[in-house]
Amino acid sequence: MKNEAGIRAFGAHLQRLREARGWSREVLAQSADVSRMTVYRIEKAQLAASLDVFLSLAHALEISPRELMDFPQPIN
Amino acid sequence: MKNEAGIRAFGAHLQRLREARGWSREVLAQSADVSRMTVYRIEKAQLAASLDVFLSLAHALEISPRELMDFPQPIN
Numbered sequence: 001m002k003n004e005a006g007i008r009a010f011g012a013h014l015q016r017l018r019e020a021r022g023w024s025r026e027v028l029a030q031s032a033d034v035s036r037m038t039v040y041r042i043e044k045a046q047l048a049a050s051l052d053v054f055l056s057l058a059h060a061l062e063i064s065p066r067e068l069m070d071f072p073q074p075i076n
Numbered sequence: 077m078k079n080e081a082g083i084r085a086f087g088a089h090l091q092r093l094r095e096a097r098g099w100s101r102e103v104l105a106q107s108a109d110v111s112r113m114t115v116y117r118i119e120k121a122q123l124a125a126s127l128d129v130f131l132s133l134a135h136a137l138e139i140s141p142r143e144l145m146d147f148p149q150p151i152n
Contacts, residue, residue, distance in 0.1 A: 002129075002132055051124040066145045069144075
């Protein structure tokens, strides 16, 4: 997987956003209509979210996709 | 594929960004180290870009991932 540092940074960002809302992975998964394992694998950088899942996560978190993509970009 | 309207909007956004630079799909593909077919399928909303490809496209276009995600969100 290319851009592993970026994938890890996004996973940590998603976890921060989820935990800031006091949500479990299950709650975010149900709200975004994805599996809990998908949320887990994205947060642990085991999976690069596809844009359709990314848009569902932004919708579930009630933020714009642009905000969801707003995380510190590591230097590759 | 969920969020088809969003995937289509992103494809059109990517094409606008590419054409604004006067680049062919081949030029963008080489710069992002993806196949020309991947660029074509993303622009035509036949493929939901994964985050690693998305980050490569942003890098190739020399914009932040946040800017690449900054496109008009259709109402689903």
